[in-house]
Amino acid sequence: MKKFLVPICLFLATMAYSQDDLLKDLDSTQVEDSYSTATFKALQLVTLQTTKMAAKKEFYFVVSHRFGTVKDGFDSFFGLDNATTKLGGIYGVTDWLSVSLSRHTLNKMYETGVKYRMARQDASFPVDIVGYSVADINTFLEEDQYPGLEFKHRMTYVQQLLVSRKVSEKLSLELVPSFIHRNLYNPAIENDNQFSFGGGGRYKITKRLSVNLEYMHNFDTPDFYKNPLSVGLDVETGGHVFQLIFTNSQSMSESGYLTNATGDWGKGDFFFGFNLYRVF
Amino acid sequence: MKKSIIHFFVLVLLITVSTDAWAQKLITKTGNIKFQASTPSNEEVAAENKSVSAVLEPSTGDFAALVLIKGFRFKVALMEEHFNENYMESEKFSKATLKGKMEDFDLSKVTSTAKNFTLKGDLTLHGVTKPITVTVKVSKAANGVMAMGSFEVKPEDYGIEIPNLVRKKIADKIKVNYNFLLVK
Numbered sequence: 001m002k003k004f005l006v007p008i009c010l011f012l013a014t015m016a017y018s019q020d021d022l023l024k025d026l027d028s029t030q031v032e033d034s035y036s037t038a039t040f041k042a043l044q045l046v047t048l049q050t051t052k053m054a055a056k057k058e059f060y061f062v063v064s065h066r067f068g069t070v071k072d073g074f075d076s077f078f079g080l081d082n083a084t085t086k087l088g089g090i091y092g093v094t095d096w097l098s099v100s101l102s103r104h105t106l107n108k109m110y111e112t113g114v115k116y117r118m119a120r121q122d123a124s125f126p127v128d129i130v131g132y133s134v135a136d137i138n139t140f141l142e143e144d145q146y147p148g149l150e151f152k153h154r155m156t157y158v159q160q161l162l163v164s165r166k167v168s169e170k171l172s173l174e175l176v177p178s179f180i181h182r183n184l185y186n187p188a189i190e191n192d193n194q195f196s197f198g199g200g201g202r203y204k205i206t207k208r209l210s211v212n213l214e215y216m217h218n219f220d221t222p223d224f225y226k227n228p229l230s231v232g233l234d235v236e237t238g239g240h241v242f243q244l245i246f247t248n249s250q251s252m253s254e255s256g257y258l259t260n261a262t263g264d265w266g267k268g269d270f271f272f273g274f275n276l277y278r279v280f
Numbered sequence: 281m282k283k284s285i286i287h288f289f290v291l292v293l294l295i296t297v298s299t300d301a302w303a304q305k306l307i308t309k310t311g312n313i314k315f316q317a318s319t320p321s322n323e324e325v326a327a328e329n330k331s332v333s334a335v336l337e338p339s340t341g342d343f344a345a346l347v348l349i350k351g352f353r354f355k356v357a358l359m360e361e362h363f364n365e366n367y368m369e370s371e372k373f374s375k376a377t378l379k380g381k382m383e384d385f386d387l388s389k390v391t392s393t394a395k396n397f398t399l400k401g402d403l404t405l406h407g408v409t410k411p412i413t414v415t416v417k418v419s420k421a422a423n424g425v426m427a428m429g430s431f432e433v434k435p436e437d438y439g440i441e442i443p444n445l446v447r448k449k450i451a452d453k454i455k456v457n458y459n460f461l462l463v464k
Binding site: 021022023025027030033037056207208237 | 305309331333337343346350356361362364365366372375377441443445446449
């Protein structure tokens with residue numbers, strides 16, 4: 001009888017083994033992608049772009065306003081009488097490439113942009129890297145004022161690198177080195193090539209609400225322009241993203257925003273506005 | 281002495297056969313789960329995951345399935361992002377699992393016409409585990425069985441918050457369809 005003991009034990013052991021959790025077998029069969037998602041809620045932080053991309057075949061319709069300066073109080077109803085508007089669209093060609101076109105009231109500006117993702121944050125890489133190239137066409141300039149004006153003089157180019165990191169579920173940070181080139185400039189007060197560096201971040205207060213802040217330092221700015229400092233609030237409502245913003249730079253075009261900030265926070269001279277996105 | 285040697289071999293054979301039977305678990309890595317959370321006359325809220333893992337132990341009827349939340353694909357990318365970020369919180373709760381047992385399961389009774397079995401088990405979703413009873417239609421397929429069916433899930437049971445603003449756009453009961461071709 002003793003001889004049976006070993007095989008019986010073995011038999012029982014196999015029985016016990018089969019009771020092992022089936023789920024554990026499955027765990028090893030699935031490989032999770034570790035890409036960071038939803039680093040930012042919207043395509044823009046405040047006025048700067050974020051590393052968020054439009055997905056393939058996704059179309060975003062964007063309406064933004066920057067009102068006049070708040071400092072005049074009731075005279076202009078805190079700037080609401082002097083609204084400037086941006087109307088535009090962004091289309092995702094693929095998940096890593098999107099193109100955009102917009103029209104701005106200020107300087108009757110047309111802006112075209114290309115945004116392309118070069119790297120994504122995941123378990124092995126610490127940041128998202130996105131390139132953003134912009135061409136601004138100023139159609140406000142008139143030959144009466146600028147004799148000999150050619151089309152090329154209307155152009156301003158901006159090249160940006162957007163580097164972001166989702167630090168935690170709530171906190172995301174972004175750095176934005178920018179290079180600006182103007183074809184038309186006044187050599188007495190400014191350079192045709194300007195370099196600007198800064199960044200910002202967002203902090204989620206609730207699942208659908210976040211506070212955003214951004215600042216850009218322009219190394220070549222003439223002293224009557226300020227550096228843009230802006231604060232915003234993202235409100236997500238299903239298919240819309242609504243951003244309420246306060247800024248000292250009224251322009252919504254990339255070049256204008258970075259180089260022509262006229263408001264001064266210290267003097268209560270800033271602009272109220274919003275960005276509204278609708279996704280199709 | 282001779283007799284005991286025979287007994288010994290019979291037992292060894294038994295062990296081999298039995299382990300072999302357990303080795304014959306039926307498995308899939310490409311199972312399909314679809315859910316439908318739309319309400320009438322609103323934007324469609326639906327998604328599909330085509331890489332669900334599932335395993336069936338035919339000798340006992342034990343069954344388990346595992347799905348990664350990030351693997352659900354929506355028609356609208358933004359909806360998918362919100363699903364992960366705001367509803368399922370997939371960075372915290374990366375997977376959903378179902379573990380249970382099909383009562384009176386007998387592989388030999390499974391034919392090409394679907395037969396209903398009752399599966400009792402636990403569904404873990406959004407970090408919350410609740411008992412669930414599901415009717416599974418099992419039919420014979422090449423090299424294994426096909427298991428399919430549907431069940432309903434209430435988001436509130438699993439602590440998934442739905443804000444008032446979109447309350448009317450998301451169904452109270454979400455219909456989940458599954459389809460697993462389990463093979464050896």
